[in-house]
Amino acid sequence: MSRRIIxxxxxxxxxxxxxxxxxxxxxxxxKDAHPTxxxxxxxxxxxxxxxxxxxxxxLLAYTLFxxxxxxxxxDDIRRNNAVYANLxxxxxxxxxxxxxxxxxxxxxxxHDRLKELFLFTFVSGISFxxxxxxxxxxxxxxxxxxxxxQASFVIASALVxxxxxxxxxxxx
Numbered sequence: 001m002s003r004r005i006i007x008x009x010x011x012x013x014x015x016x017x018x019x020x021x022x023x024x025x026x027x028x029x030x031k032d033a034h035p036t037x038x039x040x041x042x043x044x045x046x047x048x049x050x051x052x053x054x055x056x057x058x059l060l061a062y063t064l065f066x067x068x069x070x071x072x073x074x075d076d077i078r079r080n081n082a083v084y085a086n087l088x089x090x091x092x093x094x095x096x097x098x099x100x101x102x103x104x105x106x107x108x109x110x111h112d113r114l115k116e117l118f119l120f121t122f123v124s125g126i127s128f129x130x131x132x133x134x135x136x137x138x139x140x141x142x143x144x145x146x147x148x149x150q151a152s153f154v155i156a157s158a159l160v161x162x163x164x165x166x167x168x169x170x171x172x
Contacts, residue, residue: 012036031107041105046161049097050154056089057082057150064088067146075143079136082146086132086153094124106170119169127160 012034016024028037061067065088067081098120102108108116131153138149 008034008036029104031105038105042101042165045097045100045105048100049093052096053086053089053093054150054154056092057085060085060088061146075139078146079139082139082149083132083136086128086135090124090128094121094128097124101165101170106165108170110170116169120165123161123164123169127157127164130160131155131157 015027015034019027027033028041033041061081065081065085066073067078067085073081098117101120102116110116111119134156135149135153138144138152139146
């Protein structure tokens with residue numbers, strides 16, 4: 001498996017090295033991009049969707065659901081408010097992720113659009129659920145900072161998404 005990944009990375013690097021900027025840019029914007037390019041594009045979209053999730057979370061955690069300030073808010077209230085802020089941020093970031101993935105990364109067609117959106121959201125929901133449980137539990141068990149708990153949420157969520165979306169939701 002690791003040899004296959006190394007070979008794919010070398011192929012991608014060779015393509016970039018052997019072609020001019022316009023050709024590389026056209027390949028990047030193609031839905032039939034090399035797997036390493038596709039993963040890089042997915043990573044850009046995922047990073048942007050994560051920024052939307054985290055940005056929305058912190059906006060809410062500093063305003064509507066006080067959770068971002070580790071001092072002055074009891075751990076149980078902080079834990080619950082972190083959950084509420086993440087639940088409110090989920091539809092925003094999921095919609096952003098779906099749209100960027102549909103328009104730039106993956107080729108649809110395995111399912112009709114409605115089923116595709118449902119599966120995309122279902123996969124997002126599973127990974128979101130894992131992260132949603134992980135972060136607050138770390139606050140409860142270890143009293144860690146909200147920021148570290150949010151980082152664990154992001155990592156736990158991201159681990160599931162790419163493979164599930166690539167092989168279960170989209171055609172390519």
